[in-house]
Amino acid sequence: MTKITMREAISQALMEEMDRDPAVFILGEEVGVWGGTYAVTKGFYDKYGPQRVKDTPIAENAIIGAAIGAAMVGQRPVAELMTINFAFSAMDYIVNQAAKLRYMFGGQFTLPLVIRAVGGGGRQLGATHSQTPDAIFAHFPGLKVVSPGTPADAKGLLKSAIRSNDPILFIEHATMYQVRGEVPEGEVLIPIGKSKVQREGSDLTIVTYCKGLELSMKAADELAKEGIEAEIVDLRTLRPLDMEPVLESFKKTNRAIVVEEGWKSYGVGAEIVSRIYEEAFDYVDAPILRVAQKEVPLPYNRTLEQAALPQVPDIIAAAKEVLK
Amino acid sequence: MKKEQLLDLYYQMVLIRRVEERGAELYQAGKIGGFMHLYIGQEAVSTGLIAAREPRDRVITAYRDHGVALNCGISANQVMAELLGKATGMSKGKGGSMHMASVEKNMWGGHAIVGGHIPIAAGLALGDQYAGNDNVTICMFGDGATNIGYFHEGLNLSKVWGLRVLWVCENNQYGMGTSVERASAVDEIRQKAEGYRMKNAAVNGMDVMAVYEAAKEAIAYVRTESQPYFLEVNTYRFRGHSMGDPERYRKAEEVKKWQENDPIGIFNKYLLDKKIASRKALDEIEARVEEEVQKAVEFAEASPEPALEELFTDVYAE
Numbered sequence: 001m002t003k004i005t006m007r008e009a010i011s012q013a014l015m016e017e018m019d020r021d022p023a024v025f026i027l028g029e030e031v032g033v034w035g036g037t038y039a040v041t042k043g044f045y046d047k048y049g050p051q052r053v054k055d056t057p058i059a060e061n062a063i064i065g066a067a068i069g070a071a072m073v074g075q076r077p078v079a080e081l082m083t084i085n086f087a088f089s090a091m092d093y094i095v096n097q098a099a100k101l102r103y104m105f106g107g108q109f110t111l112p113l114v115i116r117a118v119g120g121g122g123r124q125l126g127a128t129h130s131q132t133p134d135a136i137f138a139h140f141p142g143l144k145v146v147s148p149g150t151p152a153d154a155k156g157l158l159k160s161a162i163r164s165n166d167p168i169l170f171i172e173h174a175t176m177y178q179v180r181g182e183v184p185e186g187e188v189l190i191p192i193g194k195s196k197v198q199r200e201g202s203d204l205t206i207v208t209y210c211k212g213l214e215l216s217m218k219a220a221d222e223l224a225k226e227g228i229e230a231e232i233v234d235l236r237t238l239r240p241l242d243m244e245p246v247l248e249s250f251k252k253t254n255r256a257i258v259v260e261e262g263w264k265s266y267g268v269g270a271e272i273v274s275r276i277y278e279e280a281f282d283y284v285d286a287p288i289l290r291v292a293q294k295e296v297p298l299p300y301n302r303t304l305e306q307a308a309l310p311q312v313p314d315i316i317a318a319a320k321e322v323l324k
Numbered sequence: 325m326k327k328e329q330l331l332d333l334y335y336q337m338v339l340i341r342r343v344e345e346r347g348a349e350l351y352q353a354g355k356i357g358g359f360m361h362l363y364i365g366q367e368a369v370s371t372g373l374i375a376a377r378e379p380r381d382r383v384i385t386a387y388r389d390h391g392v393a394l395n396c397g398i399s400a401n402q403v404m405a406e407l408l409g410k411a412t413g414m415s416k417g418k419g420g421s422m423h424m425a426s427v428e429k430n431m432w433g434g435h436a437i438v439g440g441h442i443p444i445a446a447g448l449a450l451g452d453q454y455a456g457n458d459n460v461t462i463c464m465f466g467d468g469a470t471n472i473g474y475f476h477e478g479l480n481l482s483k484v485w486g487l488r489v490l491w492v493c494e495n496n497q498y499g500m501g502t503s504v505e506r507a508s509a510v511d512e513i514r515q516k517a518e519g520y521r522m523k524n525a526a527v528n529g530m531d532v533m534a535v536y537e538a539a540k541e542a543i544a545y546v547r548t549e550s551q552p553y554f555l556e557v558n559t560y561r562f563r564g565h566s567m568g569d570p571e572r573y574r575k576a577e578e579v580k581k582w583q584e585n586d587p588i589g590i591f592n593k594y595l596l597d598k599k600i601a602s603r604k605a606l607d608e609i610e611a612r613v614e615e616e617v618q619k620a621v622e623f624a625e626a627s628p629e630p631a632l633e634e635l636f637t638d639v640y641a642e
């Protein structure tokens with residue numbers, strides 16, 4: 001095991017898959033000469049050349065549309081959206097085309113497409129550039145949505161995503177590229193659609209993913225100092241959603257909170273809580289609470305932005321509340 | 325133009341430069357966050373353009389907006405306060421560098437989604453057409469923005485509906501690290517307007533007088549003919565795309581060559597050569613700007629943070 005950053009993990013996954021399969025290529029804004037806005041594809045342009053690392057015009061519809069077309073005829077494009085906020089500029093292609101074409105044409109072709117997108121707030125980028133709209137994308141059958149919270153998961157899930165024959169939105173977090181974690185040497189493949197217990201505990205269950213995992217781990221450490229042991233289930237994939245580890249944990253703890261960075265209304269937490277009530281109602285000892293972003297567009301001002309985002313103390317407070 | 329007006333243009337260009345130089349320092353010091361895109365090198369574009377408008381003519385631009393804001397008459401105090409995210413900024417610190425706007429000054433924003441404001445500009449003009457007035461909307465955007473669908477939809481609509489928009493492409497040769505040739509099928513961008521049978525012209529954006537003359541003519545055409553017009557302004561940004569750009573995509577010699585064409589230097593020389601102003605008069609303007617910017621920094625630093633309740637205001641009107 002070696003410790004590497006999230007950035008290195010994602011970069012390694014891309015490089016290994018490009019080395020393995022000539023059908024894999026990258027396209028997106030500033031992925032080539034610039035080396036990627038978040039430096040994930042630094043060095044790729046020199047190594048693979050403009051044929052496999054394609055700088056595109058600023059044209060999100062064309063990026064995703066062209067990636068879909070290339071995937072339909074058997075290539076394995078990895079399209080990068082500079083930020084997930086620009087996915088809205090390509091919304092039709094993502095949710096109305098990529099998610100539906102195979103089904104609509106009776107399964108005549110596959111769509112081995114990965115869309116990498118950077119999401120999340122906390123960098124003072126203002127309302128249009130700071131969103132965590134993961135739940136919206138998870139709403140659409142036909143699209144898979146993956147969002148890792150550790151470097152090992154990022155590497156293993158991205159490699160699996162590139163090998164998958166389905167369109168996958170792979171969401172990274174803008175503030176997590178420097179996060180370090182242990183990643184096994186050699187081939188790392190983690191299956192899409194499998195939740196994972198990232199921390200064991202018996203007092204309550206925290207269901208979360210991506211940035212929420214980082215925050216929840218910190219909160220769990222604090223809670224442990226007071227003798228409260230939280231079990232953390234990391235969803236890793238939002239669609240298809242793997243509830244097994246969540247339900248198993250909940251049946252043990254009977255109390256849960258859900259932590260997500262996006263807005264609470266109609267969010268990931270709403271889905272998880274409903275599923276628990278539907279599938280494990282007899283085990284519920286306390287109302288399940290959600291920790292999420294305040295219902296406002298994110299402001300530029302740092303203090304206000306931080307006040308709008310879910311924070312470690314919010315998680316601790318919610319955990320204590322469900323334990324009352 | 326009268327002498328006072330010419331000197332005012334000089335003052336505005338120097339003001340933009342100094343506000344941004346100080347802004348860059350404050351960014352390095354961690355007092356400004358997020359993305360900040362400097363206009364340094366492009367000052368003649370918005371200065372010349374906005375000097376040609378009447379106050380009732382509307383202005384809308386992208387995120388590279390500090391210069392446009394100052395030219396529209398938003399004070400250096402307010403610009404600096406917004407950069408620092410203070411309650412005294414025109415967007416109460418909620419918008420930041422990319423979202424300068426003042427409805428009072430008819431400046432309808434800094435917009436951070438590339439090309440996103442282009443159909444909105446058509447909408448401003450539609451609102452005016454609907455109201456039956458002959459206001460002109462000036463919409464500025466970069467070369468890179470002309471490759472996104474929004475641009476083509478907005479241009480087409482403006483022509484089909486005869487909307488009073490002056491489309492201004494600030495061709496600074498790059499969209500982030502991608503040169504025009506690498507991203508656009510035509511490198512003379514005004515040819516895209518030809519595709520929509522729209523009257524168009526190109527102008528040297530390092531020469532404020534040339535921009536002013538071209539804009540004057542274009543605005544008159546838009547107003548009287550009730551037709552859109554497309555102006556390509558050739559310019560260059562002297563700094564990186566935004567703060568922290570490693571600038572691997574262009575050579576230092578290229579930047580240097582353009583910097584020799586400094587729009588402020590060119591105009592300074594013009595004013596001296598034509599004996600419109602003495603060196604002393606120009607020095608005085610620079611000193612006045614220095615003082616104004618210093619005061620703006622002090623104002624912004626001393627201004628309060630927005631109250632926590634502001635987080636929840638302005639989400640809805642009702």
Ligand SMILES: Cc1ncc(C[n+]2csc(CCOP(=O)(O)OP(=O)(O)O)c2C)c(N)n1
Binds near residue numbers: 058388465467499
């Ligand atoms: C829809 C969308 N895609 C991508 C971006 C990221 N982005 C911000 S500025 C920029 C370059 C724009 O270049 P240009 O239009 O030439 O304007 P300039 O920055 O040169 O003034 C890009 C790609 C964005 N803000 N919006």
Ligand SMILES: [Mg+2]
Binds near residue numbers: 468494495496498
């Ligand atoms: Mg440009």
